[in-house]
Amino acid sequence: MYQKKLKVELTTLRKDIKTDGRHAEIEYTDDWEKDSERRDFTINAIYLDINGKIFDPQLGVQDLKNHNIKFIGDPQKRIEEDYLRIIRFIRFSIEYESKIESTSIEAIKLNLDGVKKISKERILSELFKILHTKNFVKLNDNKPLKEIFSLIFPEFKYLNRLNKLENAKIQSNFDKKMFLAIMLIDETNNHEYFSHKYNVSNELKESLNFIAKNFTTLKKNKEFFQRDIKKNIYFFGKSHLMTLNALYFASNQKVKFKSYLNVLDNIKKINIPKFLFDGNYLKEKGMKEGALIGKTLKQIEKEWLDNDFKVSNKRVLNIIKEKNR
Numbered sequence: 149m150y151q152k153k154l155k156v157e158l159t160t161l162r163k164d165i166k167t168d169g170r171h172a173e174i175e176y177t178d179d180w181e182k183d184s185e186r187r188d189f190t191i192n193a194i195y196l197d198i199n200g201k202i203f204d205p206q207l208g209v210q211d212l213k214n215h216n217i218k219f220i221g222d223p224q225k226r227i228e229e230d231y232l233r234i235i236r237f238i239r240f241s242i243e244y245e246s247k248i249e250s251t252s253i254e255a256i257k258l259n260l261d262g263v264k265k266i267s268k269e270r271i272l273s274e275l276f277k278i279l280h281t282k283n284f285v286k287l288n289d290n291k292p293l294k295e296i297f298s299l300i301f302p303e304f305k306y307l308n309r310l311n312k313l314e315n316a317k318i319q320s321n322f323d324k325k326m327f328l329a330i331m332l333i334d335e336t337n338n339h340e341y342f343s344h345k346y347n348v349s350n351e352l353k354e355s356l357n358f359i360a361k362n363f364t365t366l367k368k369n370k371e372f373f374q375r376d377i378k379k380n381i382y383f384f385g386k387s388h389l390m391t392l393n394a395l396y397f398a399s400n401q402k403v404k405f406k407s408y409l410n411v412l413d414n415i416k417k418i419n420i421p422k423f424l425f426d427g428n429y430l431k432e433k434g435m436k437e438g439a440l441i442g443k444t445l446k447q448i449e450k451e452w453l454d455n456d457f458k459v460s461n462k463r464v465l466n467i468i469k470e471k472n473r
Contacts (some may be wrong), residue, residue, distance in 0.1 A: 170469040181205040187228055188233045189240060190218045216244040223255035231262035235274040235300065240294055242413040243281040253292045263300055272346045275301070279324040309398035311394040312405075325352065326391050329359045330398045335367075358384075362392055373411045379453055382420045389415050421457050423449055425464060433468050444471045 161183040180203045185195035190208035197203065201281040206220050217240045219226040219233075227233050234256050241248060263271070278284060288310055300308065309330050311324070339360055343353040364385065366372045371379060373393065379409050390412065395437055397408040417454055427441045435441055446468055452459040 158379060168253060183221060186229075186342045187220055188230070188236060190216075190220055191240065191244075192219060197254065199346055212244070215246050216249075217241045217244060217252075218249065218256070219252055221254050224258070227259045227262065231259060231272055232266050234263060235266075235271065238293060238297055238300075239274060239278045239281065239291070242283050242287060245283055245286070247471070248290065250291050256286060256296055260296075260299055266348045271282065271300075272348065275346075276324050279327045284327065285310045298363060300455055303338060303345065305338060306334070308400065312398050312401075315395075322394065325359075326394050327357055328352075329363075329391055329395050332356065333360045333395060334373070334399075335364055358388070359391055362388070363395055366392055366396055373414070376421060377411075377414060378457070381415065381418055382453070382457075384411050386415050387404055390400075404436070423452060425449075433465060435468055437473060440471055446469060449469075 161180065184205045187193040187206075188192065190211045192208070193204075193206040194208040194212075195203035202209070211218055217237060219237075237252065237256065240246065262298040270295075287297060287308060298304065305316055313330070328342075329339075332342055333356070339356045342348075343356060348356075369376070373396075375390075377389070380405065393408060393411045393415065397405070398401045425445065427437075427445065428446055430441050435444065444467060448459060448464055451463065451467075
């Protein structure tokens, strides 16, 4: 079981000849230390040979134990070689709850403009990895890290919402879509700007638009998670409602954790029966093909929904007769 989940990456030893902040010209080498000098952080320069022997020329093992994310050599030089290292620094610092060195922070601040040289695809990929880290909700606890993150991603106007998630210790159930919704969505087009800026997938773009639309509906409809919850699960799906529940909880200081949990439990335990009627059934009962079939199905479905997902065959046949007149 463990072996199936183990991921091993093999690499050749290299040294940089020239870099421009995005790409590097390299030469192959057989020198472990030379190879380590071109890497970003000490914890990423720990080697294991085929015999299981560890090579640690940059003392990364000790930094790993001490939760230190340190650039190899001069932070300024390391960052100028590849500006994506700024965002990677954020990711590893969050993941390992690292102590932040002032020299690293200063070097990052001096090179923030370099992030503009990185492709949006690379930035987005690294962002998704950050959102996947188990400690992401603790970002606000680290002021220097939060400041850098906010400067790179100014669209995330609602980082303060993460505080409620940390206290509730519920983030393990969250995915990147939930975090994006929580940090982006309000009653403006803030999320649309983010989607456009980073050219996100159509699926993610549509999901954020849908969440934003229903978030507005939810704020106006007190029955959304009460009397209407079964209908909303039917129309939108459980995953969508879980995201809305998390967003509503995180964005509203008046919503208590107990209330959030109650709604979540209800979403999980409610089972919605399948709507068993379709066009073929109606045709079997004598209805001719055409637009009338769609209208009839909508009426049957409405009665089914309004009657707590129940409608008798007798009632369906009566509806068909009425429509066939």
